[in-house]
Amino acid sequence: MITVTFWGTRGSIPTAFDSAAQHETLISALAQAGPDDVGSRAAAEAYLARAGGLHLHQRYGGDTTCVEFQNSGGGRIIIDFGSGARRFGGAAIGEDGPVSGRPFSFLMTHMHWDHVQGFPFFAPCFIPGNEIRISGSHGSAALKDALFGQMKPPYFPVPVEAMRADISFPEVPADEPFELEGFQVTPFLLRHGDGSYGYRLEFDGASVVFASDAEHDLNDLVPEYAYVKWTKGADLLIFDAQYSLADLVLHKEDWGHSSGLVAVDLAHLADVKQVLLTHHDPSASDEDIDGIAQQTLEYEEMLRDGGASAIDVRAAFDGLKVEVGL
Numbered sequence: 465m466i467t468v469t470f471w472g473t474r475g476s477i478p479t480a481f482d483s484a485a486q487h488e489t490l491i492s493a494l495a496q497a498g499p500d501d502v503g504s505r506a507a508a509e510a511y512l513a514r515a516g517g518l519h520l521h522q523r524y525g526g527d528t529t530c531v532e533f534q535n536s537g538g539g540r541i542i543i544d545f546g547s548g549a550r551r552f553g554g555a556a557i558g559e560d561g562p563v564s565g566r567p568f569s570f571l572m573t574h575m576h577w578d579h580v581q582g583f584p585f586f587a588p589c590f591i592p593g594n595e596i597r598i599s600g601s602h603g604s605a606a607l608k609d610a611l612f613g614q615m616k617p618p619y620f621p622v623p624v625e626a627m628r629a630d631i632s633f634p635e636v637p638a639d640e641p642f643e644l645e646g647f648q649v650t651p652f653l654l655r656h657g658d659g660s661y662g663y664r665l666e667f668d669g670a671s672v673v674f675a676s677d678a679e680h681d682l683n684d685l686v687p688e689y690a691y692v693k694w695t696k697g698a699d700l701l702i703f704d705a706q707y708s709l710a711d712l713v714l715h716k717e718d719w720g721h722s723s724g725l726v727a728v729d730l731a732h733l734a735d736v737k738q739v740l741l742t743h744h745d746p747s748a749s750d751e752d753i754d755g756i757a758q759q760t761l762e763y764e765e766m767l768r769d770g771g772a773s774a775i776d777v778r779a780a781f782d783g784l785k786v787e788v789g790l
């Protein structure tokens with residue numbers, strides 16, 4: 465089994481807590497509650513659990529990319545040091561204590577700001593005894609430059625030397641499968657400014673593909689497309705859906721991102737069972753993201769009516785945890 469925890473699902477730049485949006489969320493939840501739903505904490509919790517529906521009580525979240533993958537053999541890979549790494553670090557310390565008994569093995573997709581900016585705030589890096597291993601298909605030197613470079617003056621007040629953990633940058637192959645933390649990892653290059661890598665992670669028959677920060681030419685959506693081979697038969701595809709299809713076609717071609725509708729087309733070509741949309745646009749409200757998810761679902765249902773197999777499609781949010789495989 466692979467357990468996936470999303471610590472950051474926002475694209476491009478972290479988005480701050482929006483009190484006006486939170487106010488609307490509260491009003492909407494209260495307006496739908498009955499007198500028995502709000503009399504006590506237990507009643508309120510039961511009501512929210514019953515109500516389901518993200519929009520009623522939760523926000524998608526504003527941290528940038530950081531996703532944790534744990535396999536049932538005890539191995540752990542974390543993809544990217546977006547701002548979500550700050551909360552992940554805090555949670556890991558809360559769970560394991562200041563010094564973790566196992567390494568933090570990071571795999572980096574690329575070095576755009578939204579994927580490296582959580583590194584200076586990853587608390588386990590400052591605690592002697594922790595082991596932080598950082599790898600990626602761009603190579604050790606480039607990764608080290610990007611992660612350490614942002615801590616040089618005048619960008620950051622605390623020098624990287626203050627990080628007392630054992631931080632290493634093991635090389636991994638750029639274009640061929642390798643083993644890491646018990647996972648079989650297959651890297652593949654995506655179309656994105658300066659190149660972004662997707663990773664297919666497999667463990668004991670379960671497979672998850674993380675492929676954010678990628679653009680797909682609509683003419684590429686054919687069975688021969690290399691991306692279809694990389695994602696073939698995956699239990700879960702985590703996909704960049706920063707834009708609605710209208711955005712993509714009308715304004716944002718060549719901006720390096722994609723849409724949920726493209727995700728569904730590719731998932732069908734590759735026989736993927738579940739798709740989680742991520743890298744939400746920083747200017748998108750929760751309602752906008754709900755809209756993208758809904759548009760994607762309707763498209764999936766339309767294809768299903770045409771005879772295509774079912775795909776479970778949802779938008780990921782900060783804090784979402786899903787289990788894949790047995």
Ligand SMILES: [Zn+2]
Pocket residue numbers: 475476576578579677743
């Ligand atoms: Zn990004």
Ligand SMILES: [Zn+2]
Pocket residue numbers: 574576656660677
């Ligand atoms: Zn990027």
